Amino acid sequence: MLLLLPNLAFETLMDQNPSQIKIDAPITQLLQQWRQGDDAALARLTPVVYDELNRLAAAFMRKERRNHTLRTGDLVHEAFLRLVNERDRDFESRAHFFALSSKVMKDFLIQYARARKAQKRGGGEPVLTLGPADQPMQDAADERIEFLVHSLDALAKLDQRAARALELHYYVGMSVAEIAEVLGVASATVKRDMASGRSWLKTRYREGRV
Amino acid sequence: MSPEEWRLLRTVFEEGRTLDEKARAALIQDRLADRPELHTELQNWWASEQEEDPFAPVRGLAREVTRGEREEPPPGDFHNYERLEKIGRGGMGVVYKARYKTLDAAVALKVLPLGNCTPRSIERFTDEQEALARIDHPNVARVYDCGVTPEGQPYYTMAFITGGTITDWCDRRQQNLAQRLILVRQICDGLAQAHGKGIIHRDVNPNNVLVAESETGAQARLIDFGVARFRDSPGRTQTGAVLGTPGYMAPEQLAGEQGAVDVRTDVYGVGALLYHLCAGRPPEPAPLTGSSGSSESVFRPVLPPQEALDALGGGAENAARSRGMTRAELRERLAGEVGWVISKALEPEPRNRYQDCRALMRDLDNLSAGRPVEAAPTGGFYRIGKLARYHRRALAAAGTVLLLLLLVIALISAALIRTEKAEAEALAALDQVRALKDFNQSVFSEVDPGRAGRLVTGFELLERAEARAEQIYAGQPELEAGVCMALGVSWRGLGLMRRADRQFARAHQLYCGLLGETADETLEALTQKSYTSYMLGNYRDSEAGYRFCNRAYKALYGPDSKQVLTTGSGLALALAELNRRDEAVVLLRQAADGLAAAGAEPARVHAARYNLTRLLIESGRLDEAGELQALQEAEARRTGKPDTPRVLRIRHLRGYLAEKQREWDEAARIYADVLADRDRVLGRFHPDTLLTRNNLAVVQNVRNQPQRALDLLREVLDDPARPEGASALLVLRLRHNLGDTLLRLQQTAEAETVLEDVLARRRNLLGHNNPGTLRTEWTLAEVWQQAGDQAKARARFEDILNRAHESLGEKHPDTLMYERALQ
Numbered sequence A: 001m002l003l004l005l006p007n008l009a010f011e012t013l014m015d016q017n018p019s020q021i022k023i024d025a026p027i028t029q030l031l032q033q034w035r036q037g038d039d040a041a042l043a044r045l046t047p048v049v050y051d052e053l054n055r056l057a058a059a060f061m062r063k064e065r066r067n068h069t070l071r072t073g074d075l076v077h078e079a080f081l082r083l084v085n086e087r088d089r090d091f092e093s094r095a096h097f098f099a100l101s102s103k104v105m106k107d108f109l110i111q112y113a114r115a116r117k118a119q120k121r122g123g124g125e126p127v128l129t130l131g132p133a134d135q136p137m138q139d140a141a142d143e144r145i146e147f148l149v150h151s152l153d154a155l156a157k158l159d160q161r162a163a164r165a166l167e168l169h170y171y172v173g174m175s176v177a178e179i180a181e182v183l184g185v186a187s188a189t190v191k192r193d194m195a196s197g198r199s200w201l202k203t204r205y206r207e208g209r210v
Numbered sequence B: 001m002s003p004e005e006w007r008l009l010r011t012v013f014e015e016g017r018t019l020d021e022k023a024r025a026a027l028i029q030d031r032l033a034d035r036p037e038l039h040t041e042l043q044n045w046w047a048s049e050q051e052e053d054p055f056a057p058v059r060g061l062a063r064e065v066t067r068g069e070r071e072e073p074p075p076g077d078f079h080n081y082e083r084l085e086k087i088g089r090g091g092m093g094v095v096y097k098a099r100y101k102t103l104d105a106a107v108a109l110k111v112l113p114l115g116n117c118t119p120r121s122i123e124r125f126t127d128e129q130e131a132l133a134r135i136d137h138p139n140v141a142r143v144y145d146c147g148v149t150p151e152g153q154p155y156y157t158m159a160f161i162t163g164g165t166i167t168d169w170c171d172r173r174q175q176n177l178a179q180r181l182i183l184v185r186q187i188c189d190g191l192a193q194a195h196g197k198g199i200i201h202r203d204v205n206p207n208n209v210l211v212a213e214s215e216t217g218a219q220a221r222l223i224d225f226g227v228a229r230f231r232d233s234p235g236r237t238q239t240g241a242v243l244g245t246p247g248y249m250a251p252e253q254l255a256g257e258q259g260a261v262d263v264r265t266d267v268y269g270v271g272a273l274l275y276h277l278c279a280g281r282p283p284e285p286a287p288l289t290g291s292s293g294s295s296e297s298v299f300r301p302v303l304p305p306q307e308a309l310d311a312l313g314g315g316a317e318n319a320a321r322s323r324g325m326t327r328a329e330l331r332e333r334l335a336g337e338v339g340w341v342i343s344k345a346l347e348p349e350p351r352n353r354y355q356d357c358r359a360l361m362r363d364l365d366n367l368s369a370g371r372p373v374e375a376a377p378t379g380g381f382y383r384i385g386k387l388a389r390y391h392r393r394a395l396a397a398a399g400t401v402l403l404l405l406l407l408v409i410a411l412i413s414a415a416l417i418r419t420e421k422a423e424a425e426a427l428a429a430l431d432q433v434r435a436l437k438d439f440n441q442s443v444f445s446e447v448d449p450g451r452a453g454r455l456v457t458g459f460e461l462l463e464r465a466e467a468r469a470e471q472i473y474a475g476q477p478e479l480e481a482g483v484c485m486a487l488g489v490s491w492r493g494l495g496l497m498r499r500a501d502r503q504f505a506r507a508h509q510l511y512c513g514l515l516g517e518t519a520d521e522t523l524e525a526l527t528q529k530s531y532t533s534y535m536l537g538n539y540r541d542s543e544a545g546y547r548f549c550n551r552a553y554k555a556l557y558g559p560d561s562k563q564v565l566t567t568g569s570g571l572a573l574a575l576a577e578l579n580r581r582d583e584a585v586v587l588l589r590q591a592a593d594g595l596a597a598a599g600a601e602p603a604r605v606h607a608a609r610y611n612l613t614r615l616l617i618e619s620g621r622l623d624e625a626g627e628l629q630a631l632q633e634a635e636a637r638r639t640g641k642p643d644t645p646r647v648l649r650i651r652h653l654r655g656y657l658a659e660k661q662r663e664w665d666e667a668a669r670i671y672a673d674v675l676a677d678r679d680r681v682l683g684r685f686h687p688d689t690l691l692t693r694n695n696l697a698v699v700q701n702v703r704n705q706p707q708r709a710l711d712l713l714r715e716v717l718d719d720p721a722r723p724e725g726a727s728a729l730l731v732l733r734l735r736h737n738l739g740d741t742l743l744r745l746q747q748t749a750e751a752e753t754v755l756e757d758v759l760a761r762r763r764n765l766l767g768h769n770n771p772g773t774l775r776t777e778w779t780l781a782e783v784w785q786q787a788g789d790q791a792k793a794r795a796r797f798e799d800i801l802n803r804a805h806e807s808l809g810e811k812h813p814d815t816l817m818y819e820r821a822l823q
Helices: A027-035 A040-066 A075-084 A091-120 A134-158 A160-172 A176-183 A187-207 B003-016 B021-031 B036-048 B056-067 B119-134 B166-172 B177-196 B263-279 B305-311 B315-322 B327-335 B337-345 B357-369 B380-390 B392-398 B401-445 B459-472 B477-493 B497-515 B520-535 B539-557 B562-577 B581-594 B602-618 B622-639 B645-660 B664-682 B687-702 B706-717 B728-744 B748-766 B771-786 B790-807 B813-822
Strands: B081-089 B094-100 B105-111 B143-148 B154-159 B209-214 B217-222
Touching: A040 A091, A091 A134, A091 A160, A091 B056, A134 A160, A134 A187, A134 B003, A134 B056, A160 A176, A160 A187, A160 B056, A176 A187, A187 B003, A187 B036, B003 B021, B003 B036, B021 B036, B081 B105, B119 B143, B119 B154, B166 B177, B166 B209, B166 B263, B177 B209, B177 B217, B177 B263, B177 B357, B263 B305, B263 B327, B263 B337, B263 B357, B305 B315, B305 B327, B305 B337, B315 B327, B327 B337, B337 B357, B477 B497, B477 B520, B497 B520, B497 B748, B520 B539, B520 B562, B539 B562, B562 B581, B562 B602, B581 B602, B602 B622, B602 B645, B622 B645, B645 B664, B645 B687, B664 B687, B687 B706, B687 B728, B706 B728, B728 B748, B728 B771, B748 B771, B771 B790, B771 B813, B790 B813
Parallel strands: none
Antiparallel strands: B081 B094, B094 B105, B105 B154, B143 B154, B209 B217
16 A cells, blocks of 8 residues: 655645734624623624625625626625624724724725726726626716715714714615614614715715815 | 804704705795805705715625625526526525527526525535536536626526426336336436545435436436535534435434435435335335334334335326336335345445445346346345346256256356456456556655655656656556556655646546546555645645545545545645645544554654644644644653654644744744754755754744845755755745745845746646745745836736635635735
């Protein structure tokens, strides 16, 4: 029998700096722990969801480049919803968590818009060919992202709560009920905040003021 | 706008939202008479409520990212397909009959519903697609096309099969028993190929076996590998989740014993299908008798098929008629050979069943040809009687009872003699092959620098041998296979993994044809092939190969045998690369614990423990690794001096552990000690010594001591006494790190030269998408970046990330590292 190896030839170590690569703990498991009263789990959960969001965003960008459709699931969304449903938990940490999430998404959107702009200037690869119906929507999106980001930053100086509600709405894609839970206010309040904020935004956009 | 203005506007805006234009004008007059500058703004706000939200697309984009496009599918057509009607639901996903417009052809289109597009189900769906694509067999549905719908659902298409399920079709077409057996045999054949590729169907039942009608006749076609398991991943199906179809599921499957599911599970499925086709209903457990144990047990025998026929009552006449015989005739067949074959396939304990589909197939052939079946109850009368019947015509001509008996005896002994002779010949031939192989290996091993440690002079000789092997051994596949094995070992010794891989693949192919898939020689070739696959970074192939061998050895030598444990540890290393470290740790632990008892040589036992420790370190389970390391070191030191090769290896591990604990100073100290000892004991060019030197250099770089790293690396790389060609892969690792160090020292030009050369060699030795090759490429791009060529570097970074994605997978640590670096 010539059953050789695996043996010491497998002593293959890192080529380069041993950069620390974290293995993500499953989000659901952390949520479970948090629900069971382990407060530290939220602290651990935040970066995981943050990473997951980053990963999703990266996957999305790759999809754009390679013209593949996103093959990721709804882990982050699930995490959001579960967190939203945590009524007993203190408002502070939850709000913090969502602030972080919406910041990640904001960064992603800006990056996305810039990448698309670069692409349109003739940066090599052809513009993605999504379905014909999707095309105008995508084009419209990246034109407006930067405007939206600047405007919401400005709005935050006038009315922080309304700005937060709109951030969660636009950057994270949450529904009114979800936003209400996260911000700890009634749905009606969110609706009012959003109505004023959105009207202000639209007016600003139509007049081309940044 | 000031916050005060905002508040004012907001209040009035809300009050006026539900009012008509006239009332709004009044409101403005009432509330903002003294602020005319705000009037237009407010009017705009109200007016804008009727307008579309220009930012809706941004929100859509964000939702798409965070929710992975979780929308229900709009029914409709896509690409070139026109969906016609839903025809069923498989293990995963919905099946439509669709029209491929260009060709106006009907296809079966299977789509994963959007609501079900979770990572796990997408993975399983694409697994199925991949499983099917890997099988090329007339009796397994062929994938025409696969991809993703515009809505983001994975889909694939297969031939649209008109005949319906096998049971319906056979009844409709009044197929007799022989015709039914032929269809079942076809399914066995298809499954045998799937099994050969490491795919287990796990859900063989009438709904998954369709009949395609064509001019050439009916063909059974196996579909729906939706619950197939081909990477044998226990994590893939949720723990305890029972997938399959009741009545057709093997007891081990019902018991939820994930690990117990193997090819014999499919044998059971085929047996159940055969049962249904013959007896007219799916198998069900036999009623309990006093002695047959607990009613809880799933390991219960099924009702004998003739009794199932009886249970059909009046339907039994119909069943028999549609099978072209009377009820009594059918019952007799079911109580006899046909029933024996069915019962053997449906044995509750896997070890009592046919051990694979080929064995079942052989017995189906025996049934069709009228030869005695393997499944026969023991006893000589059956065989003699059967042979007599088989040769009935000759015997009838003989005429007398005496002559008949004589003939029977003559025939049987002739057959026996023939068999014995053939077997002796085969054995002699095999010995010849073994001798030749040993000879070749002994010759070639002299040019294996791993052993000789000297200049390679045999390289050309090997190349010539390789070029000629095919001609020289044409028509003598057993000899050619032996030579391929020897060449493979030699190429591997030279670090030429791709060449080695080709030779092992050829040997495996030849042995498969000669001796079957599960012969020792075949498995040995596949084991070797799996190792080279591993070295080449083809971890999926490596995994599948090792797994197949592992399973086959389990059947041959039992679960605790040396062979099983050794292939298990090979499998573990492949799994570790596929980011399935937990499974890998389990396997390596089994090997580390069991190899000594299985009689393996101590070196192999130590290797398993060593690899286990290394894996624990790499999994971040540093405490466990530390304990294991300390244990080994204490044990090794008790039995020897502190500088034996084995102790040094364990000490090296301690350095590695410190490295992973980011205790860089400690790691540097240990590595330096080990390096000094290894230099002295093993020599400076021994692979182990080179490795410690390599790691020390890496740690020096991390400690921001690139000059020290540079000295360490140059010391060996520039040494004229270094044997050419020896430890090629390891030397490339050192040279890669030399390039990295030069980059740190901003010696850009030299770094580029070194890395370009390493890249070319790694590509040649390991292939383009090997993780090591990709790393060199990455570092080279970093050099470009340092040299100021941002665009070129950036493009390459992205290209590498894409390729890592495709060849290493999304979760490979390197892929993640690149992803992070690119952000």
